[in-house]
Amino acid sequence: MANTKTFSREEVAKHDTEDDLWIIIDAKVYDLTRFKNLHPGGVAALLEEDIPGQDATEAFYGLHRHEVLERPQYKRLQIGVIEGEEPQLYGKVNGEISEVPYAEPTWLTPGYHSPYFTEGHREFQKVVRMFFDDHVYPDAQASLFLISLWAYLTSHTLQLRELDGKRPSQEVFDKMAEVNLHAMRMGPGKHLKGLKLMNGLVKPEEFDYFHELIVNQEMVRCGARGYGDGLLSGCVIGLPPVLNFGSPELKARIVPDILKGKKFICLAVSEAHAGSDVFGLQTTATKTEDGKHWIISGNKKWITNGVFADYFTVGCKTEDGFTVILVERSEGLETKPIKTAYSASAGTAYVTFDKVKVPVENTLGEEGGGIFVMLSNFNHERWVLCCCSARSQRLLIDECMKWTAQRQAFNKPLNTQPVVRAKLAAMIARTEGIQAWLENLTYQMCNMSYKEQANKLAGQLAFLKMYSTRCAAESAADAVQLFGGRGVTQTGMGRFIEHYHRAVPFDSLLGGAEDVLADLGVRQAMRGMPKNTRL
Numbered sequence: 001m002a003n004t005k006t007f008s009r010e011e012v013a014k015h016d017t018e019d020d021l022w023i024i025i026d027a028k029v030y031d032l033t034r035f036k037n038l039h040p041g042g043v044a045a046l047l048e049e050d051i052p053g054q055d056a057t058e059a060f061y062g063l064h065r066h067e068v069l070e071r072p073q074y075k076r077l078q079i080g081v082i083e084g085e086e087p088q089l090y091g092k093v094n095g096e097i098s099e100v101p102y103a104e105p106t107w108l109t110p111g112y113h114s115p116y117f118t119e120g121h122r123e124f125q126k127v128v129r130m131f132f133d134d135h136v137y138p139d140a141q142a143s144l145f146l147i148s149l150w151a152y153l154t155s156h157t158l159q160l161r162e163l164d165g166k167r168p169s170q171e172v173f174d175k176m177a178e179v180n181l182h183a184m185r186m187g188p189g190k191h192l193k194g195l196k197l198m199n200g201l202v203k204p205e206e207f208d209y210f211h212e213l214i215v216n217q218e219m220v221r222c223g224a225r226g227y228g229d230g231l232l233s234g235c236v237i238g239l240p241p242v243l244n245f246g247s248p249e250l251k252a253r254i255v256p257d258i259l260k261g262k263k264f265i266c267l268a269v270s271e272a273h274a275g276s277d278v279f280g281l282q283t284t285a286t287k288t289e290d291g292k293h294w295i296i297s298g299n300k301k302w303i304t305n306g307v308f309a310d311y312f313t314v315g316c317k318t319e320d321g322f323t324v325i326l327v328e329r330s331e332g333l334e335t336k337p338i339k340t341a342y343s344a345s346a347g348t349a350y351v352t353f354d355k356v357k358v359p360v361e362n363t364l365g366e367e368g369g370g371i372f373v374m375l376s377n378f379n380h381e382r383w384v385l386c387c388c389s390a391r392s393q394r395l396l397i398d399e400c401m402k403w404t405a406q407r408q409a410f411n412k413p414l415n416t417q418p419v420v421r422a423k424l425a426a427m428i429a430r431t432e433g434i435q436a437w438l439e440n441l442t443y444q445m446c447n448m449s450y451k452e453q454a455n456k457l458a459g460q461l462a463f464l465k466m467y468s469t470r471c472a473a474e475s476a477a478d479a480v481q482l483f484g485g486r487g488v489t490q491t492g493m494g495r496f497i498e499h500y501h502r503a504v505p506f507d508s509l510l511g512g513a514e515d516v517l518a519d520l521g522v523r524q525a526m527r528g529m530p531k532n533t534r535l
């Protein structure tokens, strides 16, 4: 409970010395007398001539995020409020729609209309946002807070998650499973049958790609990229081949526990030698003499969630070409973490297979038909990445609009500078363009058969993903310029910007590198050129 004792501004003004140091921030009175020597920004900052005994609101918000005041160790510095005044400023409010212009897509902005989102989608969005704010954000940011504390206490920038390789808390997986979020992230389909989605808010047969878009876009608001992948990105790409190509027995045995968040699965295709070039893969699967088992040997690299996965959907070289096989963690299979630019929470692994024995019943799809199994996965994976990229660029807008309004330089807010506004303009235009294109393609997905999607949308989605991640990189670089040194500092005002800028290349690589996707899109378009057209 905040301290509600009241003081007049005159009374506060009397406490203006080093040994008796009070300040006002947003009508709240703080006694910093004992805290000053512990202040991370040093004593001198608190003794500047316009601080002791005075209203330090502007000075404070130019240097700190609002969340600083909400940390328990600092909250208790508040001794009261100014008589007859109410605090006006706030930071993150769970479930809230941001009022910052362009920080939300138009369909969530009051007064705007959408041809795509129904009342049902709107209700769903509210509940999903509250869910992620209540249950996921604190877990994601707990790790970031510990990272900050670690950095502060040790003067190192090591990430705790990177040190201990911890994944998101099991309670978070369990909570997500309770409302069937893991299942919803697989998209609309038979796997939802009989499930209560978001406590029955949406009927399984009514769940569409716009619901799934909402889940993806709300999830990335936790602002932690590695942690976000730790929240079972491996399952989003590793489970569909099982759902679509696994035998009924295999599905009955492994899928329920995966969707309940009790067991974990990942996709293991890329290799140190071959990247995602499936025809260059060197992991082999050969049949035992009795034909009942595969023996798998080789290695896989950059496998998201591999560190903690129980199941691996593995691309293998077989006699007939390329085959996808579901491998259970067993003798001969080992995983070790790979240190990447984002948190080890994602469980990125190097996986080695040393004569791992797998029943042939675990084959997914036809022997030699692996390329079809893989290709059928790509569109959805890329679309998910587009949803996430589009939404995470809104976080940049939210951060940059607030920062440039509250930060003063040369005695004026940053946003009074035309060059700053030009960067904001570019950021906003890119993000609006991506979201509009994404909503269009999502609508096509809702109205096309799976086969039509594969034919008509592979190019579109490849282009959208390429465009989204190029825009994301440009906006991240612009945001760093706006935040200056803070944009490359892991703690404090610019921590989200630093994190975003460091993690943004992941989006540009996962699910297909930008140049590869660009080329794929154009090659598809070339194939569709009418034979008889001339200039």
Ligand code: HEM
Binding pocket: 023, 030, 032, 039, 040, 041, 042, 045, 046, 051, 056, 059, 060, 063, 064, 065, 068, 069, 074, 077, 491, 492, 493
């Ligand atoms: C309730 C009052 C205050 C608390 C709890 C507080 C706390 C903190 C904390 C935790 C930091 C580390 C950076 C971060 O986490 O954002 C910090 C940095 C800093 N604080 Fe304060 N502070 C307070 C008031 C002030 C005031 C009134 C000033 C004077 C303008 C000030 C000046 C600074 C400066 C210059 C830094 C370093 C900023 C940077 O490295 O970017 N602080 N403070």
